[in-house]
Amino acid sequence: MTYCVGLKLERGLVMAADTRTNAGFDNVATYKKLHVWEKPGDRVICLMAAGNLAVTQSVVSLLSERLSREENGASKSLFSAETMFQAARLVGQAVRDVRAIDGDALAANSENFSVTFLLGGQIRGEAPRLFQIYSAGNFIEASPDTPFLQIGEHKYGKPILDRVTRSDMRLGQAAKLVLLSFNSTLRSNLSVGMPIDLLLYNTDSFSAHRQTRIEEDNPYFADLSHMWSEKLRDAVAEIPDFEI
Template structure:
């Protein structure tokens, strides 16, 4: 399984994904699940993937091929999109194309067509936007009321996002919050694992400048995890006990 988070802020975007894949307890691997496309000064796109790895890799390959097309077939090129809504439609079409080819054979083997995506970015002067794309190729967009999306094993990392996430957060604070969400998930779910790939995008920059991979030996992530555990224990002891 996996865990991915996308957060839309006034200052830009925070996107993060773990790298663990599971096909049973004795078949664990690491695969990148954060993908980017950019034309500096024109557009930036970021995609997070969860679900059947063969499906999500096929979708990414279609988007890679589409990004190189000109003339005929340019409607499948992310860089030909004039708005992020149009770009999200291109991602949805890629999902449906893979489904049209593979879904019947997956079902014949007793497997579901399982895939989900978080897609964000910015085109030109349009504000950054964030979408949750489903296995059917349809999608919803992040709003002021719901500025983040999660896919995969999200339940353990959701409480801190529900309590803390705000659109007016600073990018650095939002990145810290997202890492804490991952730390909580890693503590409780073995199907999510390090390293974590993270991208922070500053609105209006129209270029990818800040990406980082957090592994087991990353000093910041170690300090963050220890400090969070200590802060939780302190908060717990400071709350008065139930009078029995």
């Protein structure tokens, strides 16, 4: 399975995805699920994927192919979209195109066409935006009331995001929160696994240079996990016991 989360903040975006895929208990592999297209000085677009790996890879490949085709005047692409809304529509159309090609074959083999995407980024002329795109190609957008979106195994990492996320958070503070969300998910769900790919995007930077991969032996993540467990134990101990 998968866990991906995106936060849209006043200072920019934080996007993170795990890398585990599995087709049964004895067939576990690592695949990159966070994909970035960058046009320095003009736009940064990040796409994260959950669901059928073959389908998500087809969608990403189709979007990348259309970038090169557009250079020859063949079609519109993520590099020519005038807004992030138009970019989300292009991703949705790519999902529908892949369904038209592979949907019947998947159905004939009793496999679901099940994919979801998180699309975040900024195109010059507008603020950063964040979308969740569904299997039908339709989508929703993050808002000030709901500044984060999740796909995949989101239920374990959602409570801390619900309680703590604020639009005015610093990106480093938000990244810490995202990693705590992943820590809770990793502790409770074996279908989500490290390493974690992480992107911090500063508003109006139009650069994706703040990317990293958090490996299992990452000292910050290890310390964060230990400190979080200790703080939770202390908090529980400090709350008065229930009496009846």
